Amino acid sequence: MKRIEFIKSSALLAFSGSLLNFQKADTGLTNWAGNLRYHAKQVVYPTTVDELRKAVLEIKQGKALGSKHSFNTVADTTETLISTSKLNKVISLDTVKGLVWAEGGIKYGDLGLWIDQRGYAIHNLASLPHISVAGACATATHGSGGTTGNLSTAVEAIEIMKADGTLMMFDKSNPKFYGAVVNIGALGIVTKVALKVYPRFEVTQEVYENLPMSALKGNIDTIFGLGYSVSMFTHWLDQNINQLWVKKKVEGTFKPGPKTILGATAATTNLHPIKLNSPINCTDQMGVPGPWYERLPHFKMGFTPSNGAELQSEFFVPRKHAYEALLALEKLHPEVSPILFVTEIRSIAADELWLSPAYKQDVIAFHFTWKPETEKVMAVLPKVEAALKPFNYMPHWGKIFTIAPADLQSRYPKFKDFVALAKEMDPAGKWKNGFLERNIYS
Ligand SMILES: Cc1cc2nc3c(=O)[nH]c(=O)nc-3n(C[C@H](O)[C@H](O)[C@H](O)COP(=O)(O)OP(=O)(O)OC[C@H]3O[C@@H](n4cnc5c(N)ncnc54)[C@H](O)[C@@H]3O)c2cc1C
Numbered sequence: 001m002k003r004i005e006f007i008k009s010s011a012l013l014a015f016s017g018s019l020l021n022f023q024k025a026d027t028g029l030t031n032w033a034g035n036l037r038y039h040a041k042q043v044v045y046p047t048t049v050d051e052l053r054k055a056v057l058e059i060k061q062g063k064a065l066g067s068k069h070s071f072n073t074v075a076d077t078t079e080t081l082i083s084t085s086k087l088n089k090v091i092s093l094d095t096v097k098g099l100v101w102a103e104g105g106i107k108y109g110d111l112g113l114w115i116d117q118r119g120y121a122i123h124n125l126a127s128l129p130h131i132s133v134a135g136a137c138a139t140a141t142h143g144s145g146g147t148t149g150n151l152s153t154a155v156e157a158i159e160i161m162k163a164d165g166t167l168m169m170f171d172k173s174n175p176k177f178y179g180a181v182v183n184i185g186a187l188g189i190v191t192k193v194a195l196k197v198y199p200r201f202e203v204t205q206e207v208y209e210n211l212p213m214s215a216l217k218g219n220i221d222t223i224f225g226l227g228y229s230v231s232m233f234t235h236w237l238d239q240n241i242n243q244l245w246v247k248k249k250v251e252g253t254f255k256p257g258p259k260t261i262l263g264a265t266a267a268t269t270n271l272h273p274i275k276l277n278s279p280i281n282c283t284d285q286m287g288v289p290g291p292w293y294e295r296l297p298h299f300k301m302g303f304t305p306s307n308g309a310e311l312q313s314e315f316f317v318p319r320k321h322a323y324e325a326l327l328a329l330e331k332l333h334p335e336v337s338p339i340l341f342v343t344e345i346r347s348i349a350a351d352e353l354w355l356s357p358a359y360k361q362d363v364i365a366f367h368f369t370w371k372p373e374t375e376k377v378m379a380v381l382p383k384v385e386a387a388l389k390p391f392n393y394m395p396h397w398g399k400i401f402t403i404a405p406a407d408l409q410s411r412y413p414k415f416k417d418f419v420a421l422a423k424e425m426d427p428a429g430k431w432k433n434g435f436l437e438r439n440i441y442s
Contacts, residue, residue: 066135104134112293
């Protein structure tokens with residue numbers, strides 16, 4: 001290492017009495033999108049569970065930090081960030097029980113490749129493989145699927161380090177398991193998870209262009225039934241769904257889909273959901289079969305997902321209200337379109353997880369990739385949320401929203417049970433931050 005580099009990196013390390021290095025974080029540590037500069041005084045990168053325990057015991061207050069892909073302050077703290085980026089290993093594959101055990105900081109892209117090489121897959125993935133497993137499960141991150149749940153529904157067991165450094169394992173025999181999986185970082189640091197695995201499978205991806213929104217009337221189930229995972233993208237112009245992405249499991253010999261679907265026509269080349277962006281970042285389309293972990297996400301592991309400089313919001317409504325909710329949002333197009341890169345519409349199956357927006361209901365998710373124009377986005381969001389209010393919408397835990405905490409809390413039948421679990425796991429409030437104070441503890 002050159003001397004200057006050494007001095008620079010040494011200066012980042014504030015030795016604090018243990019063998020752990022707490023790095024000063026006032027050096028501009030930001031989230032992935034760059035819209036949030038974390039307010040932490042320091043950040044630590046444990047590499048083992050023992051190091052993690054030392055860090056946990058040493059700090060007064062802190063927060064687990066995954067791969068930093070959330071857009072709001074859910075992962076922020078004014079004290080210590082505990083990065084899980086080095087707690088990122090596969091632990092074991094249990095082929096008898098059909099489980100893979102992995103550390104919480106592992107990214108889906110790395111985990112996917114590892115299990116695929118051994119003949120296995122997990123049920124679904126988000127639009128990008130770059131996110132950590134524990135961070136994604138904490139916020140109920142999802143892909144799309146008519147009959148598949150969000151990513152956290154793959155969790156069969158979860159181990160959490162509590163504020164006192166002890167480890168607590170939850171599995172499905174414990175009713176509190178269902179509160180512990182989607183945990184928005186309130187319970188402690190997830191050290192390892194067991195995810196259900198299936199035999200590996202291949203997927204094809206076919207994209208259709210220009211589906212009239214009117215074709216969705218009475219056809220929501222048909223559309224989301226077109227494949228294993230289906231997404232619609234719109235720019236909210238001309239009452240048009242610009243792209244319909246249909247991901248199908250390959251069963252036997254691949255047969256191309258129809259040339260047209262409900263008025264939409266099959267694309268003749270790979271496309272990016274944001275029409276002006278190059279599809280080079282996107283996973284292969286045009287019906288080319290590929291492993292599940294390279295087709296279920298829209299974006300490739302080694303490339304920038306989505307746009308980069310952007311903000312994101314996402315709102316869930318019960319699936320039975322999908323078409324009415326679409327019409328309500330469509331009316332806002334003059335205000336939404338100019339500040340939007342693209343909207344994605346997906347389907348998520350009901351689950352049993354207390355803080356999941358799909359708790360006991362099938363939902364449709366309306367996602368907004370906004371241009372990085374914070375003031376304008378914050379001005380239009382209350383209107384978007386007002387349009388969805390009649391449908392009892394719920395926001396994505398890791399994206400930007402404005403709903404009042406009391407309204408938010410009223411949407412979750414098991415909300416009080418979750419708060420009780422959080423207080424039981426963290427009686428002194430070591431993991432509290434502004435986000436939790438406002439949305440959970442208020
Ligand atoms: C380009 C892009 C595309 C996206 N696509 C999708 C999508 O397709 N579907 C979707 O639903 N969301 C999507 N998201 C949102 C993203 O999946 C969520 O914000 C997710 O929570 C990010 O995971 P992370 O590892 O970055 O977590 P972070 O943002 O780092 O943290 C999120 C929360 O998890 C907690 N946490 C992290 N690790 C641990 C741990 N080990 N133990 C306890 N708590 C922990 C943090 O404290 C925080 O509360 C996207 C985001 C981006 C930037």
